[in-house]
Amino acid sequence: MSRIESTTFRDSLSVSFTVGAYGTAFGAAAVANGFSVLQACLLSLLTFSGASQFAVVGVLGAGGSALSGIATASLLGVRNGLYGVIMAPRLKVKGFKRIVAAQVTIDESTAVALGQEVRGESAMRQGFWLTGFGVFFFWNLFTVAGALGAQAMGDIRAWGLDSAVSAASPGLVWPRLKTNRDRLLAVACAVLALAMTPVLPAGLSIIATAFIAIAVGLRK
Amino acid sequence: MNAFWLATIGTSLIAFALKYTGHNVPEKFFAHPKVQSVNALIPIALLSALVAVQVFTEKSKLMIDHRLAGLAVATIALFLKLPFPVVVISSAVTSAAIYNWL
Numbered sequence: 001m002s003r004i005e006s007t008t009f010r011d012s013l014s015v016s017f018t019v020g021a022y023g024t025a026f027g028a029a030a031v032a033n034g035f036s037v038l039q040a041c042l043l044s045l046l047t048f049s050g051a052s053q054f055a056v057v058g059v060l061g062a063g064g065s066a067l068s069g070i071a072t073a074s075l076l077g078v079r080n081g082l083y084g085v086i087m088a089p090r091l092k093v094k095g096f097k098r099i100v101a102a103q104v105t106i107d108e109s110t111a112v113a114l115g116q117e118v119r120g121e122s123a124m125r126q127g128f129w130l131t132g133f134g135v136f137f138f139w140n141l142f143t144v145a146g147a148l149g150a151q152a153m154g155d156i157r158a159w160g161l162d163s164a165v166s167a168a169s170p171g172l173v174w175p176r177l178k179t180n181r182d183r184l185l186a187v188a189c190a191v192l193a194l195a196m197t198p199v200l201p202a203g204l205s206i207i208a209t210a211f212i213a214i215a216v217g218l219r220k
Numbered sequence: 221m222n223a224f225w226l227a228t229i230g231t232s233l234i235a236f237a238l239k240y241t242g243h244n245v246p247e248k249f250f251a252h253p254k255v256q257s258v259n260a261l262i263p264i265a266l267l268s269a270l271v272a273v274q275v276f277t278e279k280s281k282l283m284i285d286h287r288l289a290g291l292a293v294a295t296i297a298l299f300l301k302l303p304f305p306v307v308v309i310s311s312a313v314t315s316a317a318i319y320n321w322l
Binding site for chain 2: 018021022025034035036039042043046047048049051052053054055056058059060061062063065066069070072073074075076077078079080081082083084085086087088089091098099101102103105157158159160161162170171172173174176177182185186187189190191192193194197198201202205206207209210212213214216217218
């Protein structure tokens with residue numbers, strides 16, 4: 001790797017720390033929803049994709065089956081696959097390095113890499129690796145802190161933690177709402193999921209909204 | 221193996237499989253704008269639904285309680301573009317206050 005662009009380095013580091021701090025909310029959410037500290041840490045190490053992780057603990061916490069949880073998380077994980085498609089030709093790595101690259105292919109590493117496009121391919125690769133490893137480090141570190149903290153608290157409702165956990169998820173959706181169509185979709189899916197909650201098993205009411213996204217996306 | 225272990229391991233395996241597959245298929249398969257569009261919309265749909273279910277339900281029943289106040293404060297904080305820790309802590313404090321004293 002050649003000289004590291006200072007702008008790229010700054011971008012990567014600030015994203016890594018800010019996003020990594022979200023890990024606290026995840027660790028707490030996992031424990032609040034019945035996962036053990038070990039399971040919370042394994043999810044952050046192995047799944048390593050915030051939205052999928054919040055989804056699986058949220059679905060099981062709401063009483064959904066393991067299968068509903070896995071399905072919701074996996075639907076959310078599809079986009080990492082598409083990021084991989086975009087990143088692979090630029091990273092040009094094989095074997096073990098490709099496995100590592102795949103594991104750190106997430107929203108942030110891809111976004112920072114694409115943000116470096118004006119600085120050339122080498123800056124893009126640096127942005128990807130720095131952000132990928134940076135988020136991985138801080139996300140896992142903060143997950144442990146959040147999980148242990150929640151475990152020490154006992155009744156999480158008395159500390160407002162059940163609400164803090166819900167507050168972390170709007171934080172994940174908010175930056176994605178760019179157009180009025182996005183906002184309308186968000187509200188429609190929230191309302192629909194609630195409407196289906198009394199009749200569908202927990203978790204399925206969430207998964208069902210993916211079909212609305214597909215219908216809207218294909219129609220445009 | 222209980223549901224929590226199954227969910228932890230299953231989610232992790234599929235998450236990696238999806239990421240790794242992406243690195244091994246040619247880019248042209250997914251260049252279609254509709255695929256890109258659906259890809260951007262799915263997280264919006266699922267995460268919005270997840271927030272709603274987390275805040276307004278308890279064991280498959282609809283319910284309005286202290287969590288709604290927490291969500292309201294979080295939304296205002298996000299709207300004001302406040303930093304993430306402020307969003308979460310203000311939400312937690314509001315919710316805890318209502319749960320403990322109302």
